[in-house]
Amino acid sequence: MEVEDRSVFELPYAEPDKSFSFGKSDDQVIDFYYSAKPDNPTIVLIHGGYWRPEYDRKHLAPLAKALSTAGWSVALIEYRRIIGNPDAMISDVISAIEEVSEKYSKLILIGHSAGGHLALVASHKVNASAIIALAPLTNLLAAEELDLDEGAVSDFLGAPAALRPDLDPTRLPETSIPTTVIHGALDLRVPINFSRDYVSQKAGPDIQFLEFENLGHFELIDPRSEIFDEISRVLTSLS
Numbered sequence: 001m002e003v004e005d006r007s008v009f010e011l012p013y014a015e016p017d018k019s020f021s022f023g024k025s026d027d028q029v030i031d032f033y034y035s036a037k038p039d040n041p042t043i044v045l046i047h048g049g050y051w052r053p054e055y056d057r058k059h060l061a062p063l064a065k066a067l068s069t070a071g072w073s074v075a076l077i078e079y080r081r082i083i084g085n086p087d088a089m090i091s092d093v094i095s096a097i098e099e100v101s102e103k104y105s106k107l108i109l110i111g112h113s114a115g116g117h118l119a120l121v122a123s124h125k126v127n128a129s130a131i132i133a134l135a136p137l138t139n140l141l142a143a144e145e146l147d148l149d150e151g152a153v154s155d156f157l158g159a160p161a162a163l164r165p166d167l168d169p170t171r172l173p174e175t176s177i178p179t180t181v182i183h184g185a186l187d188l189r190v191p192i193n194f195s196r197d198y199v200s201q202k203a204g205p206d207i208q209f210l211e212f213e214n215l216g217h218f219e220l221i222d223p224r225s226e227i228f229d230e231i232s233r234v235l236t237s238l239s
Helices: 057-070 086-101 114-122 140-146 152-157 193-201 227-238
Strands: 018-021 029-033 042-046 074-077 107-112 130-134 179-184 207-212
Touching: 029 057, 029 086, 042 057, 042 086, 042 114, 057 074, 057 227, 074 086, 086 107, 086 114, 086 152, 107 114, 107 227, 114 130, 130 227, 140 152, 140 193, 179 193, 179 227, 193 207, 207 227
Parallel strands: 042 074, 042 107, 107 130, 130 179, 179 207
Antiparallel strands: 018 029, 029 074
């Protein structure tokens, strides 16, 4: 049986420079990792975990620290992950992005997996200069049909995916925000066809697709992986 490389979860936790609450819940918090280059855009980093409550922002802390060291201040956001209440989740993501936008004028959204889904959905509601979606869940109908992560979409929505086109990136209108989708062909968590189909459907000058044949799902958030240099290159081109 094939398994994903999950060694990124073994990296030591990187403490943020500062944390802010944007609501009353313990999950309504933003961790800031500051860089020495304040003129660069600020990254809003959105974690994944198939929208489930057991996965929080801390597994993206090493990536957040590495990005800040490379020159981009990072706002690593947390959000309520309540089974069957997607609107609370989306509301928190939007509120957190708006909170960051009050301090920083140019934002780049980076989301991984379900975080990529949330970034793509939220981009229709917030002011962002660009999006980098890492192995994003782009099609809720397809994910529901494939029963990814044992009913993750049904648990997330609390309803059939057909009833929530407003939360499905594939069924949302095209955006003019420059979007880079990055996916590994060895991904066992989110099939690479999700990204291939999404980019094909949304084809245009504002979207690009980077496919890596030797990478799986979790290497995309591993700062030790070859993909980190590629993400840095994309960020530099957007700065």
